[in-house]
Amino acid sequence: MSAAQAPIDLQVAGNRLRLLAGGVERFDALIGMIEAATSSIRLLFYMFTEDDAGRLVLDSLIRAAARGVDVRVLLDEFGSGAIRPAFLDPLSEAGGHHCIFHPKIGRRYLIRNHQKMIVVDDRAAIIGGANINEHYLTDIGPQHWRDIWLAVDGPAVPELGDYFDALERWVRGPRPLIRKLRRIIARHSRGSGPLAWRFSGPMRKHNPWPVQIVKDILGARRLDIVAAYFSPSRAMLRRIGGVVERGGSARLVTAAKSDNNATIAAARYTYNRLLKRGVRVFEYQPAKFHTKLYIADDIVHIGSANFDFRSIYLNLEVMLRIDDAAFAAAIRSFVDGEVADSLEITPEIHARRATGWRRLKWAVSHFLVTSMDYTVTRRMNFVD
Template sequence: MSDMEHPQGPTTNRSIGATVGDNTMLLIPSGQERLNQILSLIDSAQSELALLFYMFSDDVAGNAILEGLTRAAARGVKVRLLIDGFGCGSADAEFLAPLKDAGGHFCIFHPSYGRRYLIRNHQKMAIADRRLALVGGANLDANYLTDQGADRWRDLWLLLDGPAVEELSDYFDDVHAWTTGSRNRIRDLRRIIQRHSHGQGRVSWRFSGPMRRRNPWPGTIAREIDAGKRLDIVAAYFAPSWPMLKRIGRLGLRGTARIVNAAKSDNSATIAAARHTYRRLLRRNVEIYEYQPAKLHTKLYIVDDVVHIGSSNFDFRSLYLNLEIMLRVEDAGFADQMRAYVDAEIADSVRITPDLHRQRASLWRRLKWTLSYWLVTTVDYTVTRRINFGIE
């Protein structure tokens, strides 16, 4: 019996899942289920816990997770927590002190001023005993771990059981060592990203970061879009480079391309930036939708029979600067299930037709969309979020 089937292990959402090779995957689209899963993952750990998150908030969900980590450390589990210095503004040393007092360890990814200052560790992963892992886009924050309220985020995690978890654990070890080391050079970080982005197998990891060239995940998804005939994207932040937009447009002309973007966010500049790209894509038969029920934070990409799930948005920062993690799964059955998931998201979305886009596109709005696209592709989210000058 695998850990996922054991009644003492994490509870599961069995509506969407697959076994590919020796790896079993279960999708977790519910915020409350994500909270249940990570608490159960923590409580089931026997020897080791490794967590890496962009945000770890001092709120009701964050405190529940911290209490679980503290209990784990107190019972002798090796607990390591790596958080991003920008994303975790509320999770300071005082908040995390109980974990340290219980024997756990935490460190903060916060490169020094200069070129490295722009880098964010935007990845999300939780690993128990090098055997079970949660990966995806949701942060450790109450609004990502609930299904209620106007401020909730729509997102995904994937529960993974199999040999791919051991590979992810090795990657975490290297990133943790780089973060805590005395000589954390960027070229060493690039080598870590390249070394752990495996190109073989139907279940494989693709990482990305501040690479000058040969950035593993952007390079992989670009090649697949170039060769693909069917594309589905659900992206919280959609502001890719013009060459990437051209790739999507060419696929739209020869096949089928659907993009689900956000209609609600805490950062309206990202929505405006996405709308700056619509005219070019609509001309090339790309279907565009905006998700309505909640703020969208999902990062899901399906090209033909390949599914990518992880932390990367489809904008310049995620594609070429942030540290990001994506799981690549090549399996027709899983791709079909995930397209059914996209179908359901589209049912809760408004389709952006050429007529609707023209009605919206007043001169003033087009100026705001253009400015937002420039800001989002060149400036950090923490800056653009403060602008929030409205999109309507």
């Protein structure tokens, strides 16, 4: 968080909500939660890497298990596939447990467990977009990521723990059928009011988080979308533009730098439609960008979901919907700071960029990132 931005630490419906926008801040909060645990730790991450940061987090989990804390770790095989099988053995030896979300041949092969969360003692939790990796947990260096976590302390936390337990049972079960996974997503995306958990996954229809964000956009007069990966459908682009057409305002903040240039090109493919409808578009400049944050009037959505095909229709994602005017105002001020560190893509700038060759690359990129896994598109260089 820049020096000009005040820390965000507010109470909503009896829950303390703290925005963790700095990499070192995130690392310290994560280690502090693990070290303070007395009964249980549930940790679920898409990416957990065998680097200095990952080893320090693992060492903290091992110490917790050794002192009798029930430690359970769930990782995605694609996101965490680079770690050696033996890396997690010391956790098992200390009494902890771990399992892997494995893709299977068939429909399940396309699904990624893209969620990031830790739940400690059913009293404190962290969600957001940053992975357990040294480049997400620092604020310096050319490879570091700009991202956020939200720390939640209070009565909303046990529901997230219940979801983790159901998902872990499904992963460990003898027949982890897709229809059973869909029931878990639907059953745990319940409640309304100031705080409500919304999950998404490979649902045929009524996908809880996408359905909710569409409703909130359709009713919004002021919309902010902060999405590192942005490649929604034309229908979703129309809904975003509709906020401006009915007299409101809409902003998009997305990436100028990433480890996946195809996603940047795919986002640029959408700019023309947005700009024509009066949506303001910004590309974040200082670092690689990985944030996922959405504000529709007084409603904030924060968690792991990008605004792209995979997050909306396929991946497992966790989002918290917060309906509170004071919290939304504070988060919108944070977005103002991100905008200040961004280049506004005006219609003139976009027109200068949009040569015939680039438009072709943008179109191809948009097709690929909505039809292929990011582990494939990451190898492609579609931005110049």
